Amino acid sequence: MDLHPHFRRIWHLSLLSFIIASVTGFLYRYGMLYPLAEWLHFANIRHAHSHLMFFNWISPPIMIWMASSIIKKSDYAAVRNFSVCIYTMLFIGALSFPFFLVYGYHSVPLGFASLPLAAILSGLVMITWYWFIWLYYLAGNNRPRNISKLFFDAALLTLFISSLGAWGVSVIQFLDVQNPLFSSAMTHFFLATFTEGWAMLGILGILWSKTSVSQSKLQISAGWFWVPLLFGSMMIFPFSLTQTLITPVMLLTAKTGLVLIIAGLIANVWFLTKEKVFNTVTRKVILLLLILKILFQAAAILPLEIWPGEHGLRVLYLHILLLGIISVTLIEAFTGVKVTLTKVLFAISVLLVILSLGMISGYWPAHLLPPDIYVWVMLISILPTIPAISIWIFTVKNM
């Protein structure tokens, strides 16, 4: 896509955020083997890593793609409005990073009082999401509707709904509700709806924009491709809770949600493959990761004694989705043919990270583990950062 220079700059800042957040992920792995500074705690490093990835890496690029698909590059006022909104989002997201890293969700002493600054800044980021949704609604109201736009509309709806889960956590803390299940359920509702809904629907919207299919040419209603993902994303959060705490109704809801997601994804993969969207090496890696996601989720509904909420499996699954499908698609979509080889290296390094996470998931046969596995996991975790830095330098030079 031919992006406006403001949007290009936003892409560079997002990629820079990916680099910083991935180095933070490496720091976590390093800290598992070697001593870290006393003020650095694992939980806070994880928060700093995941929030920067969500706030500044995933969301702004999907948003500029969406905005570019409904406004003209020459419409200066519209470009400016979207840019001001997303720059603000990036600024607040970046500001929250050091507070998450040092204090996590704890209060920061400010002399006269102490405030949970990282949580407050996260709330402000969510307000910029509403700002974007409003601008998108105003700008896109009268535009023709193609299939990728249907995905974008659904993605924004899930972004809004997921944010309600995040506010819910604050309300529960404020009301001092004692049952930890409520707070955990709200957190995981946010996480599931954000990742499976907002991020996944947004990315599929980008992949659909690579096709020239119109709604009238489809033999089935376009709703079959996005409606199951929309509803499924809101139903699967019980899988992330402790298995013994959830009720049979919650389990049934989660399984139904998973069936919807699997069915929706199979429909998308089948159609996008037929449309020859996965026609480069990097896109073939995206296809492979999509199939892996479908298999992983199918395993969770079969009676295989697999609980996706278990720590090792959870981290593996989240990275198949977020580092794999989402990040590889963003790198593929936003960079040109001049960096094809680097894109392939990025995709391969991501596959290696996923393999290494599979090895420490708790399900890998112990006799097939290499010695010093955690040293290997640490070394592999820095690999995707290297092609990302190279792409960042190349694109900054060519601005």
Ligand code: HEM
């Ligand atoms: C090279 C890239 C990456 C590295 C090295 C990395 C590394 C890590 C590490 C070490 C953890 C903590 C694992 C644990 O608790 O045992 C983690 C957690 C997490 N990462 Fe990443 N990560 C990367 C990319 C990403 C991306 C692209 C995203 C999202 C867009 C992401 C989202 C998350 C989330 C949400 C968690 C928290 C999982 C949980 O709830 O326990 N990561 N990552």
